[in-house]
Amino acid sequence: MKIIECQLCKRKCNLIEGQRGDCRVRLHLDGKLQTLVYGNPCSVHIDPIEKKPLFHVLPATGAFSIATAGCNMHCKYCQNWQISQRPPEETHNYDLPPDRVVAETLKANCKSIAYTYSDPIIFYEYMYDTAEIAHKHNLLNLMITAGFIEEKPLLDLCPHIDAANVDLKGITEEYYQKMCSSELAPVLHAIETMKKNGVWVELTNLIIPTWNDSEKDIRTLCRWVKDTVGPDVPLHFSRFWPRHLLKNLPPTPVETMELAWNIAKSEGLHYAYVGNVPGHDGNSTFCPNDGKLLIKRIGYQILENHVVDGKCEFCKTEILGIWS
Amino acid sequence: MAQYMKKENKYFILMLIIAAALLVGIVAENIVSVILPKTVRLNIDVEKVKQKLSQAGIVTREAKHWKKVR
Numbered sequence A: 001m002k003i004i005e006c007q008l009c010k011r012k013c014n015l016i017e018g019q020r021g022d023c024r025v026r027l028h029l030d031g032k033l034q035t036l037v038y039g040n041p042c043s044v045h046i047d048p049i050e051k052k053p054l055f056h057v058l059p060a061t062g063a064f065s066i067a068t069a070g071c072n073m074h075c076k077y078c079q080n081w082q083i084s085q086r087p088p089e090e091t092h093n094y095d096l097p098p099d100r101v102v103a104e105t106l107k108a109n110c111k112s113i114a115y116t117y118s119d120p121i122i123f124y125e126y127m128y129d130t131a132e133i134a135h136k137h138n139l140l141n142l143m144i145t146a147g148f149i150e151e152k153p154l155l156d157l158c159p160h161i162d163a164a165n166v167d168l169k170g171i172t173e174e175y176y177q178k179m180c181s182s183e184l185a186p187v188l189h190a191i192e193t194m195k196k197n198g199v200w201v202e203l204t205n206l207i208i209p210t211w212n213d214s215e216k217d218i219r220t221l222c223r224w225v226k227d228t229v230g231p232d233v234p235l236h237f238s239r240f241w242p243r244h245l246l247k248n249l250p251p252t253p254v255e256t257m258e259l260a261w262n263i264a265k266s267e268g269l270h271y272a273y274v275g276n277v278p279g280h281d282g283n284s285t286f287c288p289n290d291g292k293l294l295i296k297r298i299g300y301q302i303l304e305n306h307v308v309d310g311k312c313e314f315c316k317t318e319i320l321g322i323w324s
Numbered sequence B: 001m002a003q004y005m006k007k008e009n010k011y012f013i014l015m016l017i018i019a020a021a022l023l024v025g026i027v028a029e030n031i032v033s034v035i036l037p038k039t040v041r042l043n044i045d046v047e048k049v050k051q052k053l054s055q056a057g058i059v060t061r062e063a064k065h066w067k068k069v070r
């Protein structure tokens, strides 16, 4: 019996002929590993880039966003479980090869393509080829991912990705195992690898009551961010809302979100954000030097922007990101 | 001796016997699942897999990053 090993993500599925990987979209067929989703996204939308969230990348522009069925993570709270936890036979798919994705992006006057919703790692080849073409047309490539990927494919991909939002779901192995049937260490490694290889990285941490909302966990996470990838990496705390397999829990209290925001600031992170609480001060960007309001947001909307040529308009401190 | 037992005691002993039998069954099943090699259960009809893919209109394409193990 012939067995092949998929070396794309840390699951390293060993597959006999006719068998699919854990992500449901990679199959051993005719002695080779085949992808089942190339050029066939099941989700195509134009989103504000702030929705990704990427707050330090071309503010107030549209991101042409695509996703296919399948995922290599199985989070109990997944908000896209209707596509991420399904094989491509069970989703409605479009015929959109890489060159057409780019053409549609240009037609819609978007400045970037976001590989998102499910985890784009599992449609790696589609993302890779699309990203290559996109760069030739001066479009940015944005990867919204859980970062559960092997080093080699990530290193191959990095030159084609401009910015990534990595979901740092928690800071303990136990959390990753129980909540996502996954592992923390490879995710931390992927974040470091992206940062070292020139990808603009922002992080999202979904705070779930009773699971990862302790002061200790939040502080440990903030310290890891500051010590490993630096205080200029934006950290988005996101408010949990009951869904999928976690409908039994309440939404995260706003006080908990504020606690996390304050911890991040007290630990020295320059850009901490509060997500899913529209109108909160934590939606906005403040200058790490003079504390002045730089980008005022309400949800995904931008009301003011005082970042000029990548600098604070008032004190001229450099604000890291991709601004033009 | 059974004729001197109260009715409730008889039921209690019967329940104990059933519980013990269930326990033995569970332990035996666990031992078997650990001992048996994991590949034994896999037997995939590849032609059927291909047929289902084509019925769903799915076109396959060779993936990157994999290797033959054996």
Ligand code: SF4
Binding pocket: A006, A007, A008, A009, A010, A011, A012, A013, A020, A021, A022, A023, A024, A025, A026, A072, A121, A122
């Ligand atoms: S990408 Fe899919 S097939 Fe490959 S190792 Fe990960 S889960 Fe398995």
